[in-house]
Amino acid sequence: xxxxxxxxxxxxxxxxxxxxxxxxxxxxxxxxxxxxxxxxxxxxxxxxxxxxxxxxxxxxxxxxxxxxxxxxxxxxxxxxxxxxxxxxxxxxxxxxxxxxxxxxxxxxxxxxxxxxxxxxxxxxxxxxxxxxxxxxxxxxxxxxxxxxxxxxxxxxxxxxxxxxxxxxxxxxxxxxxxxxxxxxx
Numbered sequence: 771x772x773x774x775x776x777x778x779x780x781x782x783x784x785x786x787x788x789x790x791x792x793x794x795x796x797x798x799x800x801x802x803x804x805x806x807x808x809x810x811x812x813x814x815x816x817x818x819x820x821x822x823x824x825x826x827x828x829x830x831x832x833x834x835x836x837x838x839x840x841x842x843x844x845x846x847x848x849x850x851x852x853x854x855x856x857x858x859x860x861x862x863x864x865x866x867x868x869x870x871x872x873x874x875x876x877x878x879x880x881x882x883x884x885x886x887x888x889x890x891x892x893x894x895x896x897x898x899x900x901x902x903x904x905x906x907x908x909x910x911x912x913x914x915x916x917x918x919x920x921x922x923x924x925x926x927x928x929x930x931x932x933x934x935x936x937x938x939x940x941x942x943x944x945x946x947x948x949x950x951x952x953x954x955x
Contacts, residue, residue: 800868810861817854818854825847
């Protein structure tokens with residue numbers, strides 16, 4: 771029984787190492803994704819700030835010069851505003867996807883832990899059943915050997931009683947023969 775425990779401990783540690791490795795990979799993935807999202811966010815916020823300051827500067831120059839923005843500049847500003855909105859949407863979408871992935875990962879981790887617990891309980895139950903079955907088998911074998919011994923003893927006893935009965939018949943036959951012989955004389 772002690773040898774059984776020595777063999778199951780390394781297997782259990784391997785099984786528990788798998789979820790830890792999965793958790794570490796998941797955490798590293800989350801950190802990389804978060805870092806990439808923050809880098810993108812900072813870059814485009816910097817671009818937006820730069821463009822706003824350029825726009826503000828341009829507006830101030832326009833007010834001083836009382837000139838209108840050229841069509842090309844207006845299109846560029848409009849395109850940058852669209853890009854900014856698109857990037858904000860992408861950040862929101864990626865944040866939602868990250869949250870969804872984290873939720874799924876947590877569910878999978880929970881299910882994995884539950885399955886590992888159930889597997890451990892199942893192994894313990896199987897070991898207990900094997901132990902009980904072996905004990906029951908040993909007890910049954912001992913009982914069978916005892917019954918076979920009793921049967922052998924009973925058979926020997928029957929043979930002896932049969933032998934005694936035959937001997938008793940022989941004794942009585944001799945007695946009757948002797949008694950009968952004595953009466954004739």
